[in-house]
Amino acid sequence: MVETHVDKAFEEAKDVVINVESGENTQPRFSLEKSTPIGITFENLSYKVSVVDKQKSATGLKSPFSKARRTEKTILNGVTGAFRPGRVTAIMGPSGGGKTSLLNAMSGRITSGKVTGNIWVNGRSADNGALKFVCRYISQDDVMLPTQMVKEQIDMSIKLRIDNVSDKEVEERRMKAVETLELERCMNTLIGDSMNKGISGGEAKRTAVANEISTDSSVLFLDEPTSGLDIYTSMVVVKMLKELCKRGQTVVLVVHQPSSDMFRMFDDAVLLSEGSIVYFGPQAEMVDYFAKLNFVCPQYTNPADYVFTDVINIYKTDAVDEAMDRDENKNQKKSNLEFVKKSYLESELYQRQVSYVEHPELTPLSAKNLVKNVSRFQQFKILARRSGKNMFRNKLMVRVRIIQAIVFGLIVGILFYDSSDNAPQVQLQNFTGALFFSSMTQFIPVAVNVLSTFTAERQVFIREHSNRAYFVTPYFFAKLLVEFPLQVVSPVIFATISFFMVGYTRTVEQFFIYLLTCLLMSLTGFSMGFFISTIFADISTALSVLPMMIIVPVVFGGLLVNSNSMFPWVAWLQWISPIKYAFSAFCINQFTDYTYNGQPIGNNQLKNLSLGPFGIAANLGFLAGFYLLFTFLGYTGLHRLVRRAGSGVSLIAERKIYKRLLGGPDPRFAS
Numbered sequence: 244m245v246e247t248h249v250d251k252a253f254e255e256a257k258d259v260v261i262n263v264e265s266g267e268n269t270q271p272r273f274s275l276e277k278s279t280p281i282g283i284t285f286e287n288l289s290y291k292v293s294v295v296d297k298q299k300s301a302t303g304l305k306s307p308f309s310k311a312r313r314t315e316k317t318i319l320n321g322v323t324g325a326f327r328p329g330r331v332t333a334i335m336g337p338s339g340g341g342k343t344s345l346l347n348a349m350s351g352r353i354t355s356g357k358v359t360g361n362i363w364v365n366g367r368s369a370d371n372g373a374l375k376f377v378c379r380y381i382s383q384d385d386v387m388l389p390t391q392m393v394k395e396q397i398d399m400s401i402k403l404r405i406d407n408v409s410d411k412e413v414e415e416r417r418m419k420a421v422e423t424l425e426l427e428r429c430m431n432t433l434i435g436d437s438m439n440k441g442i443s444g445g446e447a448k449r450t451a452v453a454n455e456i457s458t459d460s461s462v463l464f465l466d467e468p469t470s471g472l473d474i475y476t477s478m479v480v481v482k483m484l485k486e487l488c489k490r491g492q493t494v495v496l497v498v499h500q501p502s503s504d505m506f507r508m509f510d511d512a513v514l515l516s517e518g519s520i521v522y523f524g525p526q527a528e529m530v531d532y533f534a535k536l537n538f539v540c541p542q543y544t545n546p547a548d549y550v551f552t553d554v555i556n557i558y559k560t561d562a563v564d565e566a567m568d569r570d571e572n573k574n575q576k577k578s579n580l581e582f583v584k585k586s587y588l589e590s591e592l593y594q595r596q597v598s599y600v601e602h603p604e605l606t607p608l609s610a611k612n613l614v615k616n617v618s619r620f621q622q623f624k625i626l627a628r629r630s631g632k633n634m635f636r637n638k639l640m641v642r643v644r645i646i647q648a649i650v651f652g653l654i655v656g657i658l659f660y661d662s663s664d665n666a667p668q669v670q671l672q673n674f675t676g677a678l679f680f681s682s683m684t685q686f687i688p689v690a691v692n693v694l695s696t697f698t699a700e701r702q703v704f705i706r707e708h709s710n711r712a713y714f715v716t717p718y719f720f721a722k723l724l725v726e727f728p729l730q731v732v733s734p735v736i737f738a739t740i741s742f743f744m745v746g747y748t749r750t751v752e753q754f755f756i757y758l759l760t761c762l763l764m765s766l767t768g769f770s771m772g773f774f775i776s777t778i779f780a781d782i783s784t785a786l787s788v789l790p791m792m793i794i795v796p797v798v799f800g801g802l803l804v805n806s807n808s809m810f811p812w813v814a815w816l817q818w819i820s821p822i823k824y825a826f827s828a829f830c831i832n833q834f835t836d837y838t839y840n841g842q843p844i845g846n847n848q849l850k851n852l853s854l855g856p857f858g859i860a861a862n863l864g865f866l867a868g869f870y871l872l873f874t875f876l877g878y879t880g881l882h883r884l885v886r887r888a889g890s891g892v893s894l895i896a897e898r899k900i901y902k903r904l905l906g907g908p909d910p911r912f913a914s
């Protein structure tokens with residue numbers, strides 16, 4: 244039955260020629276290579292989360308120390324059905340009904356709670372998120388890198404998916420997607436964000452769709468692709484989805500309040516309310532189905548509106564007593580819902596869904612049907628290029644870093660100007676102060692900078708990674724590589740200005756040791772900031788934790804408290820302070836054998852500071868160790884981020900999923 248539908252649709256599609264610019268029908272918008280029909284079936288799918296119990300104590304007050312009682316909330320209540328190939332299925336229902344949760348639970352994007360039930364792709368088990376290896380997902384809030392142009396965003400998406408794709412093919416694919424979604428006018432516009440306005444919200448939504456349709460995929464999940472779009476553009480998007488279906492693709496979208504024209508374009512409709520299905524079947528049968536349940540949709544009324552306002556929700560406009568009316572509506576709504584839920588489970592429509600589940604599409608899957616990636620090296624190259632562009636376009640951030648280096652260099656230079664020209668005690672005080680201040684300026688501002696920039700980019704990384712656009716390792720190394728020059732340039736500027744203005748002992752060797760210490764300190768600050776930004780969910784939490792992570796290194800940095808006077812049980816903290824190692828290296832570099840009028844005042848100062856047993860090389864070695872440690876922690880932090888977002892899959896698990904999907908059908912359907 245499915246095959247017949249797909250075949251018919253494919254034949255029709257071959258004749259579809261669409262007006263591109265000239266108004267003449269010249270070219271189909273998408274290649275009409277027929278895709279393998281992919282049917283997704285699910286049985287008894289439930290999703291439950293644990294939430295804080297809202298019930299208060301008898302007094303209505305709650306002690307801040309009492310442990311919150313938790314209760315289980317059912318978000319999806321054992322739903323069963325089939326998303327069939329060559330059809331557009333629209334999931335509709337009231338807000339909070341579980342539409343997004345259904346897509347997320349199916350595609351393994353659930354980050355908390357428990358999903359139970361079975362999911363199959365062409366009869367092959369696709370539980371535990373395996374479906375994301377087959378389907379593309381366009382989420383409600385698709386965030387993109389604001390410094391990219393629409394054109395670059397789509398091109399990148401194509402290059403990350405298709406191996407050895409030629410420039411010509413990239414252009415052809417991009418143009419098809421751009422024309423279909425009518426994005427021509429903003430192709431060269433930056434995506435932008437709230438600070439730098441770029442494309443409009445609707446254009447951003449269409450760009451997100453263009454990203455995913457510019458490469459072939461067998462299954463497309465879209466969460467509210469038409470929200471925020473005007474009626475015309477919404478129709479353009481749905482028409483494009485219909486067109487994709489004609490190649491045999493499976494399209495599932497969540498949609499709010501479709502117009503009657505749009506509603507008629509869907510093949511199947513799923514109506515979800517309070518986590519239960521109240522209708523799942525052909526769109527064309529919905530009005531008759533509800534009419535049989537005595538919910539007769541008046542003529543000239545949009546069926547979707549009718550179901551929303553008169554079946555699932557009850558609105559009376561002729562209210563006399565508002566409060567009474569509200570209670571009455573609530574009770575009526577509850578009893579309606581119970582009635583339609585029960586009726587659906589007893590209906591022939593439900594039996595049809597059960598039958599699709601029992602007799603699924605069984606066409607074998609091939610590697611072509613799985614979401615593909617180019618090699619990791621290729622991903623690294625593409626991402627490094629993008630990060631480079633992003634950095635140069637983010638001029639403010641580059642300028643801030645350079646200006647910061649100049650300003651801090653000048654502050655140190657002016658405050659401690661030509662300190663060697665003073666009395667010995669003043670010299671020692673000034674040099675020590677300048678060196679400690681330098682250790683901090685090369686650490687704290689860098690950590691704060693990276694924290695604020697990466698926290699903004701993090702959402703983009705999570706989205707792209709969960710769409711399986713690339714892996715963590717190429718992203719991480721691309722970022723590291725592109726950021727490195729700036730991490731080198733700013734300490735060089737700072738060191739050059741401050742070293743000569745303060746008037747430290749000016750041998751070439753001492754200058755380079757000073758420079759190297761600044762450099763390692765800046766790199767450590769960068770890697771620590773990056774690590775912290777991978778731990779916390781939002782910038783405000785990260786920024787409130789940062790001072791704590793900074794105060795300890797500052798206090799134990801070697802100047803404020805003499806390590807010999809500390810309790811032994813706190814003294815160890817000095818060895819986890821990167822500032823201490825930088826300050827020690829700086830001081831040893833400056834004070835060893837430093838004399839004034841033949842007096843070895845430098846060595847005495849070193850003795851008084853009690854900086855510990857390590858020489859310059861060892862201190863720099865520890866700093867390099869911190870850099871490597873925080874870099875490694877940042878890398879694992881990225882892995883943790885994607886695991887928490889539900890998109891991280893180990894290589895072993897990935898292989899198992901491939902094997903399962905490309906193997907034979909589940910024994911349950913084998914006969």
Ligand SMILES: Nc1ncnc2c1ncn2[C@@H]1O[C@H](COP(=O)(O)OP(=O)(O)OP(=O)(O)O)[C@@H](O)[C@H]1O
Binds near residue numbers: 337356
């Ligand atoms: N992790 C979670 N913890 C607690 N509640 C959750 C969680 N995920 C979803 N919910 C709740 O489940 C219900 C369904 O959410 P979902 O986002 O699926 O609804 P929806 O139908 O897509 O709504 P909308 O149309 O407003 O986007 C909501 O009441 C939501 O608050």
